[in-house]
Amino acid sequence: MDRGYREVPHTADVAIEAWGRDLPELFVHAAQGMLSLAVTVEPGATVTASREVSLEAPDWEALLVDWLNELLALQDEHGETYVAFDVSLSAPGQLRAHLQATQAYRLDVAIKAATFHNLAIRHDERGYRTVVVFDV
Template structure:
């Protein structure tokens, strides 16, 4: 199984890439990439599980909706996703902790940009690329 994520150079914003063997694992990696762009979650135990409903007409729209939900949870409910699981029908479960339990390490993202958004299968691996407005 191969999965991971990284930040890549991008003018004035943050670009994130994630990859995994399945669509669902790649979505979860994208969530981790987004959260790690602004919070150190390396030593935070998973908290409460929050099921969220997201929809999208395409894989790219689904990716954007999941990541926007992560930002919404921080802004509205003061909680940060430290882990994510995505079911085959895009049932998303975020493991959340209070925002005060994580150390902020970067600028808080404002939104997920729709330009340069890519999410799909390349060979046997799913890949995501997203630009995050900060």
């Protein structure tokens, strides 16, 4: 099954390539990819909380970085990780998301932040694709 992301080699930090048929799917896959690097969800984990996120940014790349960094901040603040995402995007730079969280996880890699390093969201006939580099 196509997960919509994969880890890619990076010299100093960690990085993922994410893709989706549309921008909301790309944003979900980028979040899933980032969290797959950072945490392991315990088998049988249950949803313990729901969160709502609203963000605005000047463009899609800035919004993607803000989205991923917001997830890291919420994870740190609430001691939980996110296992399900419902993302909607409107007008360039606006995001609304509903998250489902669990506290049954183990931290594997402490990701400090998503970065703008060589970040570009590309579109072709298959959909959208990007590579995101994370500071660790």
